[in-house]
Amino acid sequence: MASTSGKNDSQQYDYDYFVIGGGSGGVRSSRIAAKHGARVALAEAKKLGGTCVNVGCVPKKLFCYASHFRELFHDAEGYGWPKVDMKLEDHNWKKFIESKNAEIQRLNNAYEKNQKDNNVTIIKGYAQLKDKNTVVIDGKEYTSKYILLAVGGQPVLPKIEGREHVITSDDAFFLEKLPKKHIIQGGGYIALEFACIFNGFGSDVTLILRGKTILSSFDEDVRSKLCDELKKNGIKFQFETEVERVEKVSDDSFRVKFKNNNTPIDTNLVMFAIGRHPNIENLGLDAAGVKTNDKGVVQVDDYSQTNVSNIYAVGDCTDRKALTPVAIQEGHYLADMLFNNQQPRKVDYATVGTTVFSEPSIGTCGVTEKEAKEKYGEDGYDVYESSFKPMFVQLPKRDRKSYVKLIVENKSQRVVGIHIMDHAAPEIIQMCSVAIRAGATKELFDHSIGIHPTSAEEIVQIREKRKKKDEEKK
Numbered sequence: 001m002a003s004t005s006g007k008n009d010s011q012q013y014d015y016d017y018f019v020i021g022g023g024s025g026g027v028r029s030s031r032i033a034a035k036h037g038a039r040v041a042l043a044e045a046k047k048l049g050g051t052c053v054n055v056g057c058v059p060k061k062l063f064c065y066a067s068h069f070r071e072l073f074h075d076a077e078g079y080g081w082p083k084v085d086m087k088l089e090d091h092n093w094k095k096f097i098e099s100k101n102a103e104i105q106r107l108n109n110a111y112e113k114n115q116k117d118n119n120v121t122i123i124k125g126y127a128q129l130k131d132k133n134t135v136v137i138d139g140k141e142y143t144s145k146y147i148l149l150a151v152g153g154q155p156v157l158p159k160i161e162g163r164e165h166v167i168t169s170d171d172a173f174f175l176e177k178l179p180k181k182h183i184i185q186g187g188g189y190i191a192l193e194f195a196c197i198f199n200g201f202g203s204d205v206t207l208i209l210r211g212k213t214i215l216s217s218f219d220e221d222v223r224s225k226l227c228d229e230l231k232k233n234g235i236k237f238q239f240e241t242e243v244e245r246v247e248k249v250s251d252d253s254f255r256v257k258f259k260n261n262n263t264p265i266d267t268n269l270v271m272f273a274i275g276r277h278p279n280i281e282n283l284g285l286d287a288a289g290v291k292t293n294d295k296g297v298v299q300v301d302d303y304s305q306t307n308v309s310n311i312y313a314v315g316d317c318t319d320r321k322a323l324t325p326v327a328i329q330e331g332h333y334l335a336d337m338l339f340n341n342q343q344p345r346k347v348d349y350a351t352v353g354t355t356v357f358s359e360p361s362i363g364t365c366g367v368t369e370k371e372a373k374e375k376y377g378e379d380g381y382d383v384y385e386s387s388f389k390p391m392f393v394q395l396p397k398r399d400r401k402s403y404v405k406l407i408v409e410n411k412s413q414r415v416v417g418i419h420i421m422d423h424a425a426p427e428i429i430q431m432c433s434v435a436i437r438a439g440a441t442k443e444l445f446d447h448s449i450g451i452h453p454t455s456a457e458e459i460v461q462i463r464e465k466r467k468k469k470d471e472e473k474k
Helices: 024-035 050-055 057-079 093-117 189-201 220-232 324-339 369-376 425-437 442-446
Strands: 015-020 040-044 120-124 127-131 134-137 140-149 153-155 181-185 204-208 236-238 243-250 253-258 265-267 269-272 276-278 311-313 354-356 362-366 381-388 402-409 415-421
Touching: 015 024, 015 324, 024 040, 024 050, 024 093, 024 120, 024 140, 024 324, 050 057, 050 093, 057 093, 057 189, 093 120, 140 324, 181 189, 181 265, 189 204, 189 220, 189 354, 220 236, 220 362, 220 369, 220 402, 220 415, 243 269, 253 269, 354 425, 362 425, 369 381, 369 402, 369 415, 402 442, 415 425
Parallel strands: 015 040, 015 140, 040 120, 140 311, 181 204, 181 269, 204 236
Antiparallel strands: 127 134, 134 140, 153 276, 243 253, 253 265, 354 362, 362 415, 381 402, 402 415
16 A cells, blocks of 8 residues: 555545554554654553553563562572572562652553654543544544554453452552462463562462363473473462452451362452453454454454455454564564555564563463474474573572474475473574574574573584374384
8 A cells, every 4th residue: 555645535525544543553553664764642541652562561571670689699609699588578679669650660661662762642631532533531532534443451350349459450559568468360371470579579379270280272292391300499389270259357367268178268368360351341352343253352364454455453352462573573474565655564473473571481482382282283293302400500409301303294304383481481482483494494593602600602502303292102
């Protein structure tokens, strides 16, 4: 499509492009569109940066960093430093939260300045669609040729008795103090990351899972080995159960009861991390004729277009990968298509690398073994794996394992899946995703020289195929 800037058909509107939502996808798309010459408005009711900057990726990573120091101080003795065993009470939570808030505010300000420097008009307030070309904010109407929905998502709240005593991941970033005992309902990456964060600070943590395993969509070997490591760290698990009721015992104490009559647990904090849903309530989708699918998310095609031809949607309000970099690329591709004469481009979701900032972390890209079996058949792929003790825990004598797994499609010998468990996995997996996207073969990996001593070198040093599981039984 040609740029709309300056076109007669766009002059009948206030804007060429009206973006609802100032998260990662909306901010990127609006800025790129404005750089291409479009007249762009961005509406946001809260702070710019969306989930990622305010209650997601960024503060979570700061929480992860903070939670690592207690273990590092302890392990430093193995490297000749004085023994320092820090406890939960030794940490200045108030100071940490103040520092975190200051950093988030810095990012909020940077986002706003960047948008204004690129001639994006920022409109503060909650936006609603009146029709397919009209947005209403605080009673004022704005018209636009194209509209982008980038409204993100929010945590799902449980429908249980005592839900007023439950917090979500959003609330965790603003706790006034760090409790001693935590119960977290959930088995996805958010639940695991916060379990590791609270455990790292020295809190007692119990994870409550409705299913039989953590991280159900991840590779079976990785999630099994990670579960073992988390148990070593002292995190407790209760599988195949759910929180039924939360009762307040005192100002900072709660009693949690379970559906299958497990013994009640007293705790200082109850957190639910059971998923997220899109922020589309009261958005006016019906008024504009925008359809949602059976999961209650905005329905889009491969190019982020809804069933209404001039309305698009990116990020967590759609049924794709709910990851910040994905939303950014979706928004960028869309702005290029609409306002810079570029051919429509599909986002390659199959090769998106992802990570869980657990302790140890995991990084994954490409197919899991289950997916490989479904796609290539029982004998259509091979597995190469290595389990080892990372070098940095040798002197402190810490009981920790790392793990690397490569999945190779037999016919082409392409590496189609890489799964890593290691403290450096988030950094390693980024370039692995490039290799998978480029179609790198196992031979290319084999003839690449490793960097020694690193955990990453295991990826290019694994030579022996793992025996098929039916062979192992013989």
